[in-house]
Amino acid sequence: MSPTATPTPTHADSAAYKLGRTYPDVPLEEKQRLFDEIKADERFHDYLYGCYECGICVAACPSARYYDFSPRRIAQAAAREDVELVYQQMQEDIWDCSQCFSCLRCPRGNNPGGIITVMREVAVNNGLESAKQALRGYTRIIYKIMSTGTQVSPDMLQADAFPDWGPSVAKVSQKLDLWRRALPPETHHTTTTGWEISTRTLVELYLIWHKTGALNMISELDPSLHSLLEEVMEDLLDEEGYELD
Amino acid sequence: MTIPVEKVSGPRRKNKAEFEWTPEHIPEDFHERLFELEEKGELVVQRVDTEHIEVPVKYGRSKKVPIGHTWHHKSCGQCGHIPGYSTSIFWVNRKLGIEYEDPRDQTSCTAWNYYASATSNAAAQAAVAVRNFAAAYETGRFPIIHCGTSFGHYKEVRHELLAHDQLREQVRRVMDALGKPLVLPEEMVHYSEWFYAMRHEIAKHQVRDFSNIAVTVHPACHYYKLVEGDAIYDPEVYGGQRTAIVSEVAQALGAEVRDYSTWFDCCGFGFRHILVTRDFTRSFATQRKIKRMKEEADPDVTLTHDTGCVTTLDKSQFAAKAQDPSFATIPVMSEAQFAALAMGAHPYLVCQLHWHAADYRPLLEKMGIDHEKAWAEFEEATARLERGEQQYLTWEDADV
Numbered sequence: 041m042s043p044t045a046t047p048t049p050t051h052a053d054s055a056a057y058k059l060g061r062t063y064p065d066v067p068l069e070e071k072q073r074l075f076d077e078i079k080a081d082e083r084f085h086d087y088l089y090g091c092y093e094c095g096i097c098v099a100a101c102p103s104a105r106y107y108d109f110s111p112r113r114i115a116q117a118a119a120r121e122d123v124e125l126v127y128q129q130m131q132e133d134i135w136d137c138s139q140c141f142s143c144l145r146c147p148r149g150n151n152p153g154g155i156i157t158v159m160r161e162v163a164v165n166n167g168l169e170s171a172k173q174a175l176r177g178y179t180r181i182i183y184k185i186m187s188t189g190t191q192v193s194p195d196m197l198q199a200d201a202f203p204d205w206g207p208s209v210a211k212v213s214q215k216l217d218l219w220r221r222a223l224p225p226e227t228h229h230t231t232t233t234g235w236e237i238s239t240r241t242l243v244e245l246y247l248i249w250h251k252t253g254a255l256n257m258i259s260e261l262d263p264s265l266h267s268l269l270e271e272v273m274e275d276l277l278d279e280e281g282y283e284l285d
Numbered sequence: 286m287t288i289p290v291e292k293v294s295g296p297r298r299k300n301k302a303e304f305e306w307t308p309e310h311i312p313e314d315f316h317e318r319l320f321e322l323e324e325k326g327e328l329v330v331q332r333v334d335t336e337h338i339e340v341p342v343k344y345g346r347s348k349k350v351p352i353g354h355t356w357h358h359k360s361c362g363q364c365g366h367i368p369g370y371s372t373s374i375f376w377v378n379r380k381l382g383i384e385y386e387d388p389r390d391q392t393s394c395t396a397w398n399y400y401a402s403a404t405s406n407a408a409a410q411a412a413v414a415v416r417n418f419a420a421a422y423e424t425g426r427f428p429i430i431h432c433g434t435s436f437g438h439y440k441e442v443r444h445e446l447l448a449h450d451q452l453r454e455q456v457r458r459v460m461d462a463l464g465k466p467l468v469l470p471e472e473m474v475h476y477s478e479w480f481y482a483m484r485h486e487i488a489k490h491q492v493r494d495f496s497n498i499a500v501t502v503h504p505a506c507h508y509y510k511l512v513e514g515d516a517i518y519d520p521e522v523y524g525g526q527r528t529a530i531v532s533e534v535a536q537a538l539g540a541e542v543r544d545y546s547t548w549f550d551c552c553g554f555g556f557r558h559i560l561v562t563r564d565f566t567r568s569f570a571t572q573r574k575i576k577r578m579k580e581e582a583d584p585d586v587t588l589t590h591d592t593g594c595v596t597t598l599d600k601s602q603f604a605a606k607a608q609d610p611s612f613a614t615i616p617v618m619s620e621a622q623f624a625a626l627a628m629g630a631h632p633y634l635v636c637q638l639h640w641h642a643a644d645y646r647p648l649l650e651k652m653g654i655d656h657e658k659a660w661a662e663f664e665e666a667t668a669r670l671e672r673g674e675q676q677y678l679t680w681e682d683a684d685v
Contacts, residue, residue, distance in 0.1 A: 082449045083407060102551050102573070106565050138558060138565075139400040140506040140551035141437075144513065160403030175402050177561050182404050189392035192365035192592075204567060206603030208642040222667050223368050223637070224680045225375055227359070227387050234364035238389045244416055244463050245392050251459045254398075254409035261404070 054124035055117065062128045071127040077162045078118070078126070078155075087154035091115045097143035097152055109136040111143040111152035118155050126159070134159045135174035167260030179265050182258065187272050189245045190234035194220060243280050246273040250284055288532060290524025292544050311344045312514055318447045319469060327453065328446075328467045331422045338482040341525075343514045348472050350482040351429070353383040356421035357476075360432030361393040362592035369618075369637025370595065371431060372683075373625040374476055376635045379680060380628055381486060385429075390420040394435035401556030407445055407452060412459045414442045419465035429474050433591030436475040437507030440515055443469055473515060475508060477530050477590035480620055481517055484537035491538060492629040493652055498540040500623075501584040501615075502531045503574065503598065505591030506551045531590050531620045538627045543582035547573050553601070554593035570601035571612070579613045586648050588620045595619055602643045616645035626652060633663035634683040 054061075063071075078084060097111040098104045104111065114133070117125040134156045143152045163171040175182075185191045199210035212219065220229050227235040249255040250273070259266045277284065323330045333349040342348045355378075363370040378385050395413050398405040421428040430436045446453050446469065453467070460467050480487070509516035509528040522529035522536075532542045553569030555562070575598060578587055589595055599617035606612045622636045632638045632654055638645050639660075649656040662685050669675050675682075 081407075082452060083445065086444075086448065100549065102553060102555075102569055103565075105573070106568065135557065138551060138553070138555035140555070141510040142506060142549065142551060144510050157399065157403060161406060164403050171403075174557065174561075175404075178402055178557065181397060181560065182402055185393070185395050185398050189395070190361040190365070191393055191395070191397045192362040194365050194368075197366060202600070204563060204604040205600040206607070206642055208600075208603075208640075212640060218667055218670060219639075220368075221670050221676065222634070222663075222678045224372060224635070224678055224683045225387055226677070227389060228364055228368055228371070229677060234361035234393065235359050235387075235391075236389050237392065241390045241392060241420070244465075245413070247463060248409055248412045248416065248459060251462060252406060252409035252412055252455070254405045257406065258404050 054122050055120070061124065063124075063131065066127065068123065071123040074130065074162055074166060075121065075123040075126050077165070078158050079121075081158045081161075083154060084118075084158055087151040087158070088115060088118055089149045091119050091150065092148055094147065097146050097150070100142040100145045101138075102140060102142065103136045103138050107136040109133055111137070111156075114152045114155055114159075115146075115150045130159050130163050130168060131170045134163065135170060161257070164257055164261050171261055175261065179262060182262075183265060183269065186249055186255070186269050188233045189237050189242055193233050194231045239276070239280065243276060243282065246277055247282065249273065287521045288523050288529075288536065288542060290526060292523055306344055314346065315443065315447060315515075316471070319443075319471070322447065322453075327457075328469055329422065331418065331427065331468055331470045333427060333471050335427070340478060340482050340517050341519050341529075342516060343518050346514070348474075348478070348515070348517075350472070350474055350478050351427045352479075352483070353378075353385065354426050355383075355385045355429040355479075356424055356426035357385055357387050358391055358417060358421070358428050358430045358432075358435060359387070359393075360435065360592045361397075362596060363431055367592070367595055367599075367619075367637070367640055369622055369635070369640060370592070373619065373621040373630065373636055374431065376625050376630055376680075376683065377480075377483075377487065377621065377628065380490060380625075380630075381483070386424060386426050388420065388424070390423075391417055394432065394438050396434050396438040397556065399438065400434070401560075408455045408459070410438065411442045411446055411452060411456045414439050415446075415456055415460060415467055415469070416463065416465060418468040418470055419460065419463075421470075422466070422468045427474070428470055429476055429479055431476050431592075433475065433477075433505035433508040434593065436473060437511035440473050440512035443473065444512060475590070477508070477534075477620060478517055480534050480590075480624060481530060484534045487534070487624050487628065488537045488539075491627045493627050493654070495538050495540045495627055495652065498586065498648075498651060499543050499582070499584045500535045500540050501543055501545055501578045501582050501587045502535065502548070503552060503587060503589040503594055504528050504530055504548065505589060505594050508591060531588050534620045534624060535588055538624065540623075543584055545578045545581040547577045550574060552589070552594040552597040554597045556593075559593070559597060566597055567601045567604050570597045571605035574598060575602060575605070575615055576612070578615060584615060585651055586616045586618060586623070586645075588618060588623055590620055600642045614643045616643050616648045617641065618645070626654070631662070631683060631685060632656060632659050634666060634678070634685065639663070 519529035
């Protein structure tokens with residue numbers, strides 16, 4: 041689905057329309073449905089209070105310096121309920137955000153970074169193309185977090201994964217087992233997780249993913265990862281005598 | 286120790302030291318709602334009921350930081366990629382004779398799946414946080430959080446749980462299924478707040494002179510931008526106009542804190558960016574942070590207090606130097622490692638500096654540390670592991 045400019049107006053209040061309507065293949069009703077999903081999130085109303093258009097958020101934003109990205113436009117589109125522009129932003133802008141929350145400098149109390157968090161979740165939940173593209177190459181991270189309860193494991197330090205970090209990565213990788221055994225805290229001797237986690241803790245984590253629907257969030261986005269994680273979790277829960285509803 | 290407010294006011298601006306919040310404009314203190322829900326029996330509040338130090342936060346309020354009897358909520362990035370970070374935190378506790386717990390009943394905050402990929406949701410994140418708080422509560426120890434993102438995220442989670450009845454109910458049902466209470470701690474405490482609180486005690490145990498060491502400080506975004514009221518602001522440091530975190534520890538150790546213009550900028554980490562759009566991270570970290578620090582302050586080291594910031598600022602420098610040999614690098618570490626070095630910690634057996642990328646050896650020399658001898662000691666210790674004389678090094682091995 042590529043953005044296509046067309047002079048045909050369907051939603052004349054939209055800033056996206058004024059700039060040239062985008063994503064004409066997606067019906068307005070679908071864009072409205074996605075926006076309603078964003079707006080129904082409890083956090084949304086904590087994150088948006090209107091916009092002075094002062095641009096303080098843009099001045100503070102690291103992504104605005106390097107990308108065609110503006111937290112001000114995010115807040116404005118949401119405040120105006122401009123479903124055309126919000127949809128366009130979900131496809132083109134939201135994954136540029138650094139989630140540093142420098143935009144919380146907003147004198148109006150807005151949280152554009154928070155609005156983006158919600159927009160991203162809706163994009164993931166609905167399997168939007170932007171989410172699939174943005175998270176390509178990210179599968180291993182999702183797998184690590186959900187299956188181990190830690191994320192940045194020592195064995196991720198591989199020279200071919202981080203060539204721009206220089207020779208220190210290869211050195212760590214070659215000595216990994218030895219250098220982990222040289223760490224004084226007993227919990228730190230593992231190489232596949234950040235620290236040693238008990239089985240009971242992992243069981244509780246898996247139950248959380250199931251009971252809050254977090255595991256199902258990726259079913260649209262990456263069905264094979266979803267199946268793999270489901271299997272890993274069910275195996276452990278079975279072993280430990282837990283039955284899922 | 287004081288850093289005058291003129292440091293932030295600039296040559297043509299009036300300083301804002303006189304600025305004070307009027308009572309009606311001060312945001313509500315979250316404790317009111319927290320204790321109200323506790324009284325209604327909706328949740329359990331884990332109190333700071335052991336020896337503690339009160340530290341100043343925004344709006345003239347204070348926060349209780351427990352000294353000991355703590356439950357260390359570790360950081361996946363620190364333990365995984367910069368293990369000298371957590372090792373130094375533990376070593377300083379041990380050196381001061383303070384007991385603590387390094388639990389196995391702890392998951393990470395899993396906020397990578399929240400801020401990076403959005404493959405989680407508010408209920409899951411709150412349940413993960415509360416499960417960890419309940420695990421700490423079961424031990425009777427107070428949680429102290431190593432990661433800036435975990436700290437910031439948990440502050441957000443606390444707000445959401447206090448504000449939204451439906452979310453609270455959903456998380457309560459999950460916790461019921463786990464057989465755990467819905468617990469929130471009275472205070473959210475980041476490890477760097479503990480270092481701030483203990484800075485004078487740490488300075489009493491200092492064995493290395495840092496009076497010739499100049500530092501720059503990068504305050505971590507998720508520490509003080511998320512739920513801003515709950516971060517340390519000290520009237521004695523920049524007139525309370527900036528967070529005093531890290532800067533005040535460096536000052537207490539006798540180092541010179543130097544200012545630079547892009548102190549408010551993030552490090553460039555960006556979560557998904559450091560993994561999948563790495564050009565952004567590298568460029569931002571080196572051009573907006575390291576280069577500016579070097580040009581404006583020329584520090585011997587830059588100190589920060591979060592996992593992602595240490596990683597990003599440290600590792601990104603290699604590519605900048607490879608592209609431009611005249612690019613001047615700066616060693617990067619946490620203030621925990623810096624404080625440990627001040628107290629005489631071994632640079633490799635404790636601070637694990639060999640996991641870092643930017644050249645730290647000139648800094649060690651300036652600190653009076655013979656890094657060649659120290660490396661030989663580390664190699665000798667690991668040789669014992671290779672020969673099978675020991676399976677692991679211990680805390681006793683770290684104090685050579």
